Amino acid sequence: MASKVGIIVVVLAIASIYGAMAVFHTISESHRSAALELFSPVTGSFSSLEEAYEALRTLEVLGIKKKPDVKDHTCKSVVDTLSSVSSNSKDLYHALQVNGLLTCTISKGALTDVVSRLKEAVKDATSLLDYYHSVGGLLLVKHQNSEVDVILENADGILRSIKALSQSDGRWRYSSNNPESSTYAAGLAFETISGVISLAASPVDENLIGTLKKDIVKLFDSIEKYDDGSYYFDDKHIDASGHQGLLSATSAVVRGLTKFASTSESLNIPEDKILGLARFFLGVGVPGNSKDLYYQIDALSHLENNRVSVPLILSLPATVLSLTCKDKLKVKVSTVLGSTAPPLSVKLMQVFSSGSKDASVLRQELHFDPKEAIYTLDALPEGVDIGEYIFAFEIVLSDPEHKRKFATGGRTKVPVHVTGVVKVDNAKVAVLEGDIVESEKKLVLPGKNDLSLSANHLQKLQLSFVLTTPSGKPFKPHQAFLKLRHETGVEHIFIVGNSGKHFEITLDFLGLVEKFYYLSGQYDTVLTVGDAVMENSFLQPLGSIELDLPKAPEKAPQPPPQAVNPYSRYGPKAEIAHIFRAPEKRPPQEVSFAFLGLVLVPFLGFLVGLLRLGVNLKNFPTSPVPATFAILFHGGIAAVLLLYAFFWLKLDLFTTLKTLGVIGIFLMFVGHRTLSHLASASAKLKSA
């Protein structure tokens, strides 16, 4: 039982050390460049006056100049909205907000008209947003133009109707017939209330203000906390504009709180909560969208100088210190937007090393450099070696009056890494036979080594070295590995164990034969020693060792397949050359010409035979008309044969057939005449 309690106490103590520990950085150049990127309107002008106000406000707080052409366009939009009859109090409010930043020229008459419309709106207001826009608009007119008369009668009545929308847990409802409440609405309500108080014709009832102060304190009871010490408000409901989130709710509460505090003194909010809110906004970093950036920057600008307490942020420009470079510890203290802090001194109170909860109290004061506004520790405390530490600082304000104005946050804990060079000594490799050293080689670490050892499965390999920190203490790194890689690519990794400073590993090959898949051959050895705070971490090839292992038995496991070289698998393949069909063997030209001659021989024989037979042309008609027909007949046949010759040489079938048709008809006519003439001639001869 007691041991359990003891353990819980230890855990809580460690948690309390590691809790509330983080590094916060104030607004920097990255915020400015993000603002320029997010808030530059794409089309050259803003899409709505609300967006225009958000952009202009953020850029003004960050100190970025706006472009003049944007101003002209936006001013025109402002003047139009203020003079238009159809604008409601919301439009007028946003237009007046933009006007407050751009100071467009608006006539006094227009402003008076706006004031009267807003006063009407206040009288007719029923929901929280109605009050917010109309009262806010009236307050803006008062700040922009002191000539116009803006005074609210019946301030008590307005305050009571706003208070009627509040809830017991500190949140506010938007209207009486909507039961949903939110923290964002509470922020808006406080802003409205502060506006009413500053515009009131006669001083407001003190009791009423007292109840409202109690409401704020109740709201702060619902604040939530992160482990690193930042406080925030969470809104489980979606607010009026549809944008849900921690930033919008927390930013609205900060706005309402600071505005309310500016109207009345003695608002009792503990300073660690204000500091926590500042830490929350700084811990967001650089938001990614324009609305979140606006909420962050707007809230921080209200926290920068408010009447409750101004948070002071302690930050370290560098949390990694190198012993070899003899880095000095530097600390910066400023407000949330980066402006200078009041005169103060920073003391290093305690240094906790990782894992221990005890540390001696140091109370070392840091030296202030007014030129750079940085506090420096000349020398690190004794006993700070390489490793991870938590430094606890305390801020002490020089002027005791400032204690009420500024929130310093007591002890601020910051994690710091101290790095240095680790010495490697007495490194040697030995091959042991039983317990007797067979061969031993000294190694230079970290440095080039080229071992070539050989061992069989009955021997052991032993590697040992000593690690010491710069101040001579033993050091245990995050990584101490020995890797053996076979020539086929199979790898085995072993962790090098230690006892104090001495690191040693013994590989007994008899037991490792199966793990090595019975692969004999050359193994490349690589030693890796590394740590986050070790500046000379190394991955050192040591050389190679020739291992002689017995043959693998039948059922031995196969080594895992190695990855295929992607270039060989997906690289270009051998080129395929197209093989053309070998042309047919043609006979030599002489043979062909010889046979051409031979083929014509029978034709000559035919002609000779005809002569021998005594052919004559006696039957050829002599009278002119049949003679012409006969000639035409033979000519027609010759024409057909000529056509065939052309057909073989170059014509196609269709033209040939067409021409053949023409010649054929002619030939038939002519042939019919000729042959019938011949027939009648021979018939006459027969009968005669």
Next chain:
Amino acid sequence: MVRSAATKDDAQALFQSLRSAYSATPTNLKIIDLYVAFSVSTALIQVVYMAIVGSFPFNSFLSGVLSCVGTAVLSVCLRIQVNKENKEFNDLPPERAFADFVLCNLVLHLVIMNFLG
């Protein structure tokens, strides 16, 4: 010996009688016979050529041989139709047969030319 001498004499006597009988045929039939002999010998020479060099453009070989053979066949038909001793074709005038011969030859040679390639 007597048998062979007898056969030799018989062969010679047969040959002589064939020769004398042939000389009695009319001249136009002899012209047609000569034409047939011419076309057949042309076909034979083409076959011998193909046997020597191979039948690579086979279509050309076929068309050449078929042209010769086809025209020989058509001439034989013409000879049958024109021959006066053929009683079947008495009422067919020889000019008509010749016209058929010419027409069929022209069609044959159109096909041959197309197939020659």
